[in-house]
Amino acid sequence: MRVSMADVAVRAGVSAQTVSRVANGSPRVDPATRARVEKAMADLGYRMHRAARALRTGQTSTIGLVVSTLASVGNSRMLQAISEAAAARDYALAVVTVKERGIRDAFARLRSQGVDGAVVLNEATELARDVEPPADLHLVVVDSPPDPRFSIVQTDHAAGARAATMHLLSLGHDTVHHLAGPVRSFAAAERERGWRAALVEVGATVPEPVRGDWTSASGHRAARALVEASAVFVANDQMALGALRAFAEAGRRVPDDVAVVGFDDIVDAGEYRPPLSTVRQDFDALGVRVVVALIAAIEGGEPVAESVPTSLVVRESSVAG
The missing domain is CATH 1.10.260.40 (lambda repressor-like DNA-binding domains)
Structure with missing residues (x-):
């Protein structure tokens, strides 16, 4: 029955x-x-019954996700978190990428699938800010400056970066170098802002950051310019992995010669050699808040702006165990 x-x-x-x-x-x-x-x-x-609900409410109980790439760990973790949060509320998820097609095309494809609303993720948010979103497509943007047109949910990147930098300074380092993310990334800019603010706060020298593209290979290349540094805050854990390799190749021991802190606390961060100190993003909480904010928008709610806190996880890469 x-x-x-x-x-x-x-x-x-x-x-x-x-x-x-x-x-x-x-x-x-x-x-x-x-x-x-x-x-x-x-x-x-x-x-x-999804079809019955669609007939009754005029909604498909499907939300879209617009993403530039799923190659980065952060984006793939957000996909998982949003998918699980949507499923828990009996919503299906449709994913489109904008790597080869523009953001307008991504929106059009989602509208053709009858989605009730969409999430724009991380690097794709810059593209969303440059166009007028369709009036009939409710949006929640992950990681973006304030914008009255849609809801925004983000990690408190700056506070996490500040905590990482202050941790390294507390170990007695005169300054902390920064291996930053892509110049046009909001998350990278916020992490750089938090790092810079911590150094200015204590009156430390602010070195020129070097920059990667979130990948381990780019971290390896960029960190070659930091082999004389004694403390490095890296904008994500993937680039930190490349940095650890670069320091090892230069004969620099971590943490004895150079202390390293990453950002994200990806699943494998504790398995690095040495285990990586990092700033933990709560991807599950982000996924839930994103989906709840989008459902509220679909139901006629006003745009919201929410920030999810981070936490510092100290391991052997910054303090010898």
């Missing part, structure tokens, strides 16, 4: 309207009630 919303409501001790809001991904349900309803759904094996 098919489980109904009424059955779920009885099991969860809420109204059928509350069950409907949870099933439709509405953000207007407090977390404890949502968890109770979702548990009742799971216990009873309840599933919302």
Whole structure:
């Protein structure tokens, strides 16, 4: 026998309207009630029929994701987090890239698939800022300066970079060098801003940053210019891996001769040699906030701006174990 919303409501001790809001991904349900309803759904094996919901609401329960590349660890982790957060609210996910086609084409492709709204991720956000988004396509942008046209969810990159830099300075280093990300990346600019602010705050020399493109190979190339440094903050963990190789090739021991801190805390960061100190991004929290903000926009809510905090993870690359 098919489980109904009424059955779920009885099991969860809420109204059928509350069950409907949870099933439709509405953000207007407090977390404890949502968890109770979702548990009742799971216990009873309840599933919302997507086609029926589309007929009733005029929405497809599908959201889009616009991304420039999935080659970077950060982007692939965000894809996973957004996909899981959408699935938990019974939304499907359609992914388009803008590497070969423009942002307008990406929006057009999503609209042709009938998505209810879309997320624009990281490097693609610069492209989104340069065009007027379609009036009938609700957007949430990940990592962007303030923009009244859409909701923005971002990591507090600057605070994370400041914490990493202050950590290195606390170890007695006169200054901290920076291996930065791409010049047009918002996240890279924010991390550079946090690094620079920490040095200025303590009156330390601010060295000219060297720059990579987020890949390990670019980190290896760029770090060759930093082999005389005693402390380096690297804008992501992939470039930090290349930097560790460059320092090893130059006969520089980490952390004895040069202390290194990365950014992201990717899954393998603790397996580097030595294990990498890094700034942890909470990709799961980002994914949830992105999806909740997009569902709210789809339901007529006003644009929001949210920032997700980071945390410093200290391992052997900056402090000998």
